[in-house]
Structure formats: C-alpha cells, structure tokens
Amino acid sequence: MSMFANAVACLLCLVFAALLWKMKGMFRVTLMMFLVVMTSCLFCAFVGNLAISSMENYPFRMVALTFCVFTTGLRENRRRFMVLAQTFWLWLELVGNVSLYQMGEDAPWIRLAAIAEIALGCCFMARISREIEFGLMVLWMAVWMFF
C-alpha cells in the first residue's frame, strides 16, 4: 500500500476511535465496531492490492490501532485495556510476520518490536495524563506510518 493510502488508513482509525468514544452501551459499541471492521475491509479491497501477502491482515491491524486509540478515552481500567489492545495488535503482527516468514518473504520485525516496547512501557505507567495519552497516540501513529 502506498504511503498516502497508509496515512489515510491511519486517519480513518482516528475517526473510528472518535466515533467509538461517542457510543454508549454494549449494543451500539459492537454495532460501531462491526461498521469499523466492514469499512476497513472495504477500504483495503478498494485501495490496496490484495495479491500482496502483507495485506491479508491489514484491515484487522486497522481495527487494532482503532482499539488502541479508543482505550485512551476509557475512564476505568484504562491501563489494562490499553495493554490488552496492544497485545491484540502484537498478536496480529506476530502471526502476520510468522506467516510471511513461512512464505519466504520479508517480515517487518521492527514494527513488532516497537509495538512490544510501547505495550511494555504502558504496563509501567502510573496515572495516564492527557499529555501521555497524546504521546501514546503519536507513538502508535509513528509505528503505523514509519515501520
């Protein structure tokens, strides 16, 4: 996927997270999540080249990034869910990388390491201030865009 499309995907994730913040109640949140997954899949189908192996989990990586950003808006158990969301992203990346490795293709191991480091860092954080929230979002976007 081109750099521009990648940036658009990242922007979409931020929009999804903002929409998720506004939803209240399990049913509405899940419905919104369904729309997020569907939009991500359609975005990848129209913008990306699905013949490329690394595109297989791209929409789900978008969902993982959305979850990560979404957790910054939680009021309770924020650190716990933040770590869980990043672990989900980490799992997706790990499985993706191993499958790429099996097919003899290059896998972005640096991205995996970067997400692991941020997730580990989140475990050490005490009360997460707004500045740290912003810093985390910037870090996630940097990982998304540059690794």
Place this chain on the structure above:
Amino acid sequence: MLLLSVGGSFWDGSIELLLHNGGNWKFPKTLFIFWIGMSQAGVLLSAFLLIMKVKIHRRTSLLLELSSLCSLGVALFFVLLYPNSIQLNNGVFSIAIVGFISLLFFVTHLVAADSAEDIALCKELAKIRRPLAWIILPTIFWVVSAFALDFARLENALWLGAFFPLDVVACVFYMGLANSIALLSFENYNNRLIGRFLMLCSWFMSLLFLWIILLKGERSLASFVFACAIPQLLLFEVVRESLWGRLLVVASILFGVLLKCDFVVNHNDFHFFTNASFGSASLMFAGGALFAVIFFGVRFLLSRFFENDEILMGEESDSPDGELPDVEEKKYYSPFSAPEFKVVRLPVLCGILAAVVYGYFTSDWIVLSGPFGAYVSSLLVCLQPFVHLGFSKKRKENRQ
C-alpha cells in the same frame, strides 16, 4: 440417530470405511479439527469473560471448562480410531498443555465451589483465578495460531497467510459462545447477554467470510448459510425466547463450523454433501454421543459443584459466600502492584525463562516454547495457595 446411521452404513456399504480406513477418507480429520476447536472454545470463552470482568455464574464457567475437557477426549478418540487419517506433529503437545492448564483451571473452580465454608482456601483460590485466566488466554491464542499456521504449511498452501490464524481463532470463539448457549439450555437457563453477543458475533463472522472471498476468491457458501445466515433468526423474539429456537440456532452454527472445517480440509464447498454417506453421519453422531456421555456423566458426578448459583466474579459480588468484597475493585493500583499481578509476576518470569531455555535448546520458538512457558507459569501459580496456607498454618502453630 446414531443407531439409524450405523444401520444405514451397512446398507450403503460405508461401514467398510468406518472399520478399515486406509487414510483416504478425510472426514475423520475434519471431525478431529472440529473437536480440537471445541476443546479450545470453552476455556477460551471462560478465561475471556473472567478477564473482561463479565458477570457470569460459576455454573456457566464450569460448564464451559468441562465441555472443553470432554471435547479434547472426543478428539483423542478420533486420533486413536483413525491413526492413518489423522497424522500428529509437535502441535499436539501444545494442545495437550492447554488441556492440562484447562484442567488446572477447572479443578481450581471446583475446589473453590466446594470449599465455600473454608474461607481461607476460597480466598486463596479466588486470588489465582484471574491470573490463571491471564495465562490461559494468550496461550490459547498462541496454540490455535500455531496450529493454523502449521496446518496451512503442511496440508494446504491456500491457507498460508496472516488471515487464516485470525479466522480460526474467531471461529473457536464463536463456537464457544454457541456451545455455552446449548449447555445452559440443557441446564434450563437462558443467558440473554450471551445470546445477544452470539448474534453480534455472527455479523463479524459474516465479514470474515466476505474477506476470504475478497482475498482468496474462495467461498464456503453452505458454511456461511448455516453459521451466519440462520443465526439471524435470533433477531426474532419468538426464536430467542424459545428453547428449541435457541437449540436450532446453536446446532446450525456448530454444523456450519463443521462444514467450514470440511471446506478447509477438502477445499471444496459442497464436499460434505456430495460425499455424504451413512458412514460419515455415523462418525459425526458417534462424536456427539461420546461428548454427551462424557459430559453429562461427569456433570452428574459433580452435580453438587455445578448446582450452585454463586456469582463467579467474586470481586463484583456482595454475596456472603466467601468471595472477596467489592471495595478492592474501585481502588487505584500503581503499576505492577495490583493483587493479581503480584500473584502472576514470579511464575510468569519463571515461565518466560523456561520458554527461552526450551527454545534455545530445541530451536522450536513457534510451536512449543510459548505453551511450555505457560505450563510452568500455571503450575507455579497453582502452587501458591497451598504454599500460603502452609505458611499461615505454620505461623499459627508457632504462635500457639
């Protein structure tokens, strides 16, 4: 049904396949994959609900965990019956490890249910429930992903790629939800929250089907109809509130997942129907019957543990049954100081060390190192209550 299909297998000659399968008949493999999925489903859902702090009864949790263990027994039965069709590799050890950890998880719940009067033991066991779930959840993700990756590498290159493991984990989770509704229905219970969650999950599963079509150009239409389209009947209150309606939907989902397993093994959308024989039906019903016999047998033996409407989330309960009070939940904990983290930190460190040592000496970093680490961690976590109780007893004796 089982007797009818066995009788029918004499009529259409498929009894030969049932008795002397040289390995060409792949249906036992389909069933093996299905039951392996079921063996992960129950405990995955139980651990997930525990971690997400969803309020459920101990009964639901115990049923899910027991169903996992019974499904593992059925999968083992197929391996023993058809060793030519089902070839095992290293992955089977990881599944055995998950089975062992599930057994520990289940026994922990059982002992906690039995020791409601022994508050000290109950408190100690309550402390290790969620830490165990924290170990089990990633282990199942690891094992199922490794199983899927291995299957794609060894059996069918079409499934090579990052999406297949994700799809398999989603299917396992979906099976767990369907299974829980069926098991609760047999107990004469109806959990509306799980029902709603199942319907929502069916939408996500539909999306995964759509993504497979976009990605690989493959579609398993029959599986989609049974696993995703029919569950939409839950939108109607008549179906949702009726026992038979719920059971119909659950049976349809499980059959749909079975068709998907068949599609994955044979790479043909309608293979199940075009090659249907009474032999296949016999084997399918035999698996189901064996599961029912083991499950309800153990359920009957352990009925005094199950018939206890205690809320499992002791931390959220105000019931005076020996659980921890609610006040602890609202408290703020600084990083790495939450009670469950204190329980899990040393065992997990030892587990990681064991996994690294195992990986270093065997060079197997993908299949077994993770489950081996989880095995060590869960063993150490389960030892903690006994060590604490032993120390506190000794302290009391010294005081006297």
